[in-house]
Amino acid sequence: MTSKKAPTMKDVAREAGVALGTVSKVLNGIPVSEKNKLKVEEAIRSLNYEVNTYARGLKMQKSNLIALIIPNTTNPFFAAFAYYIEAALYKKGLRLLLCCADGMPEKEIDYLNLAANNKVDGIIALTYSDIGSYIPEHLPIVVFDRFFENPSIPRIASDNFAGACLAIEKLLEFGCRHPVYIRFHSVFPGESDKRKEGYLYACEKYGIEPDYLDLVDSNYEPAVLKEFLKQHKNPDGTLNFDGVFAHTDYHGYMFKNILQEEGYRVPEDVQIIGFDGINLFGNREDGPVISSICQPIDRLAEQCVEILTSQKDSLPPSLTLLPVKYRYGGTTRE
Amino acid sequence: MTSKKAPTMKDVAREAGVALGTVSKVLNGIPVSEKNKLKVEEAIRSLNYEVNTYARGLKMQKSNLIALIIPNTTNPFFAAFAYYIEAALYKKGLRLLLCCADGMPEKEIDYLNLAANNKVDGIIALTYSDIGSYIPEHLPIVVFDRFFENPSIPRIASDNFAGACLAIEKLLEFGCRHPVYIRFHSVFPGESDKRKEGYLYACEKYGIEPDYLDLVDSNYEPAVLKEFLKQHKNPDGTLNFDGVFAHTDYHGYMFKNILQEEGYRVPEDVQIIGFDGINLFGNREDGPVISSICQPIDRLAEQCVEILTSQKDSLPPSLTLLPVKYRYGGTTRE
DNA sequence: CTGTTAGCGCTTTCAC
DNA sequence: GTGAAAGCGCTAACAG
Numbered sequence: 001m002t003s004k005k006a007p008t009m010k011d012v013a014r015e016a017g018v019a020l021g022t023v024s025k026v027l028n029g030i031p032v033s034e035k036n037k038l039k040v041e042e043a044i045r046s047l048n049y050e051v052n053t054y055a056r057g058l059k060m061q062k063s064n065l066i067a068l069i070i071p072n073t074t075n076p077f078f079a080a081f082a083y084y085i086e087a088a089l090y091k092k093g094l095r096l097l098l099c100c101a102d103g104m105p106e107k108e109i110d111y112l113n114l115a116a117n118n119k120v121d122g123i124i125a126l127t128y129s130d131i132g133s134y135i136p137e138h139l140p141i142v143v144f145d146r147f148f149e150n151p152s153i154p155r156i157a158s159d160n161f162a163g164a165c166l167a168i169e170k171l172l173e174f175g176c177r178h179p180v181y182i183r184f185h186s187v188f189p190g191e192s193d194k195r196k197e198g199y200l201y202a203c204e205k206y207g208i209e210p211d212y213l214d215l216v217d218s219n220y221e222p223a224v225l226k227e228f229l230k231q232h233k234n235p236d237g238t239l240n241f242d243g244v245f246a247h248t249d250y251h252g253y254m255f256k257n258i259l260q261e262e263g264y265r266v267p268e269d270v271q272i273i274g275f276d277g278i279n280l281f282g283n284r285e286d287g288p289v290i291s292s293i294c295q296p297i298d299r300l301a302e303q304c305v306e307i308l309t310s311q312k313d314s315l316p317p318s319l320t321l322l323p324v325k326y327r328y329g330g331t332t333r334e
Numbered sequence: 335m336t337s338k339k340a341p342t343m344k345d346v347a348r349e350a351g352v353a354l355g356t357v358s359k360v361l362n363g364i365p366v367s368e369k370n371k372l373k374v375e376e377a378i379r380s381l382n383y384e385v386n387t388y389a390r391g392l393k394m395q396k397s398n399l400i401a402l403i404i405p406n407t408t409n410p411f412f413a414a415f416a417y418y419i420e421a422a423l424y425k426k427g428l429r430l431l432l433c434c435a436d437g438m439p440e441k442e443i444d445y446l447n448l449a450a451n452n453k454v455d456g457i458i459a460l461t462y463s464d465i466g467s468y469i470p471e472h473l474p475i476v477v478f479d480r481f482f483e484n485p486s487i488p489r490i491a492s493d494n495f496a497g498a499c500l501a502i503e504k505l506l507e508f509g510c511r512h513p514v515y516i517r518f519h520s521v522f523p524g525e526s527d528k529r530k531e532g533y534l535y536a537c538e539k540y541g542i543e544p545d546y547l548d549l550v551d552s553n554y555e556p557a558v559l560k561e562f563l564k565q566h567k568n569p570d571g572t573l574n575f576d577g578v579f580a581h582t583d584y585h586g587y588m589f590k591n592i593l594q595e596e597g598y599r600v601p602e603d604v605q606i607i608g609f610d611g612i613n614l615f616g617n618r619e620d621g622p623v624i625s626s627i628c629q630p631i632d633r634l635a636e637q638c639v640e641i642l643t644s645q646k647d648s649l650p651p652s653l654t655l656l657p658v659k660y661r662y663g664g665t666t667r668e
Numbered sequence: 669c670t671g672t673t674a675g676c677g678c679t680t681t682c683a684c
Numbered sequence: 685g686t687g688a689a690a691g692c693g694c695t696a697a698c699a700g
Binding site for chain 2: 676677678680681
């Protein structure tokens with residue numbers, strides 16, 4: 001499992017003719033006479049020595065490992081989040097332990113325990129199960145979106161409220177009169193609930209009669225959307241709405257397909273704005289899936305890492321909201 | 335950075351009123367009197383004790399960590415691969431260290447060094463840079479697709495040759511007469527090169543004149559595809575091909591959009607079969623992006639883990655090819 | 669500055 | 685069976 005006889009610091013010390021501590025000092029950048037430093041460096045090279053991470057970890061009680069708990073990497077949003085988290089951690093010399101917990105709270109708890117026992121130095125969680133009470137105290141952690149009982153857990157999210165308002169404003173600007181809102185969500189409260197609040201607020205502000213679909217944990221989403229469509233048809237076959245603000249790009253895209261199947265044109269008959277900013281094939285160059293309110297995933301990730309690593313020094317903000325942007329993606333008139 | 339005072343084995347021993355070694359034996363399933371075993375288990379529970387990975391790693395020279403090196407997680411194929419790798423590792427009690435190396439050989443080498451430093455127990459690599467010579471010897475490793483100089487490195491891939499033949503056979507079966515092949519690829523040799531070989535073989539077998547686009551590392555893929563299209567137009571505006579076997583779903587989808595922009599109908603005028611089996615939003619329920627030869631990503635991942643973990647006991651096969659399947663995805667007549 | 673030394677938490681002899 | 689004790693390779697505190 002490991003090369004048979006990796007050289008140790010002792011070997012290096014012997015080879016260089018100095019003491020163990022001297023080698024350690026060279027390795028850790030602690031001042032040492034130039035002569036010895038050269039000897040040690042030479043010995044390190046000739047023996048092809050590398051520090052043993054376990055020994056160092058045991059001594060230092062730190063692993064430079066951060067656990068990221070997300071449902072999966074197949075969903076493009078989570079995938080992008082993981083990607084940027086890895087990049088941000090790497091920049092700080094930290095490594096990423098990936099945990100995909102897709103509806104398996106046991107697995108999340110497992111990883112939480114890992115953290116509690118000095119195997120990882122911190123946790124970044126984007127999770128939709130009820131693990132609040134398992135979060136170890138006094139452990140660096142930062143949570144994306146989700147709201148747990150313990151209010152001292154720092155949270156990061158996009159400015160969902162402002163994003164929802166922006167979506168409605170854009171729809172109105174592009175000529176919509178009756179934007180509806182559609183949403184399928186989990187039972188767990190999070191910052192993204194503010195998208196609905198933002199929609200309602202914007203409706204009131206602009207004198208629109210709110211009309212929305214808001215279901216929890218539905219398994220028949222396309223069927224539900226078709227039913228919604230049916231109930232919003234006028235006798236002449238036209239629709240009594242002309243804009244859709246979808247809680248996610250995923251559902252916006254799904255609705256777009258259903259609308260088109262039923263013969264409605266997007267964006268001519270119905271304009272759609274989603275939320276997230278998903279790209280085709282996860283590739284910015286290939287453009288967005290639909291018009292959308294884009295979350296700044298790269299900055300969210302960097303901010304997570306920033307807040308996580310700053311926890312040793314100072315108390316982090318309990319909530320950080322990052323601004324979102326509208327981006328055209330073919331489902332709006334523009 | 336770490337909880338102040340995680341309980342140690344010593345604490346457990348004291349709590350249970352037994353010796354240190356006894357606790358260790360219980361933990362490692364070494365026979366111990368039933369009475370002591372119960373006492374120890376009780377103490378472990380009450381203290382919420384967990385073994386310290388670093389101490390164990392130092393002693394055992396293993397970490398239960400496997401590094402996965404992939405370009406990124408944003409590409410749906412890599413994302414799915416990472417997802418299934420994590421699942422397969424987790425089943426075996428192994429953890430996943432994620433490295434996204436997107437065109438950064440230094441980063442890959444960095445992770446390779448980690449491995450040499452006993453920080454991870456093995457490596458799974460899906461990489462497109464030239465790191466062959468940095469791969470530490472005597473370290474468990476398995477490589478997806480790529481072919482390195484060192485032939486003893488076990489490789490895993492889909493049966494690309496058979497998949498290519500299958501693609502052509504399907505196109506012919508669905509009425510194509512002139513299937514072309516399009517491909518953009520990196521300079522690094524890998525098993526997926528067999529897709530081209532399979533195409534050529536099938537052409538010969540079925541008496542088709544081969545016609546393909548095969549470019550290395552192009553940055554203007556859509557432009558190149560448009561040019562290809564232009565050169566394959568008959569004077570009357572029809573195309574002199576009626577089927578496309580695309581090296582990846584990504585390029586198949588790109589070509590589909592270009593064809594449609596130019597007024598050709600898919601699949602009526604041109605049928606397209608890609609390779610990979612990418613799903614919309616990474617979600618099997620939402621169906622495929624285009625008709626495709628699907629790689630069995632879940633099984634590939636499991637096989638990687640299997641081969642990696644079996645390396646201690648026996649020499650693994652140097653190449654493992656898994657079978658692929660055709661799946662309808664809207665771009666073929668069926 | 670340098671060398672010596674005491675552990676970090678665990679596994680594993682080794683006597684009992 | 686059990687407990688005591690010797691390290692695994694490293695860092696940091698200490699005396700020189």
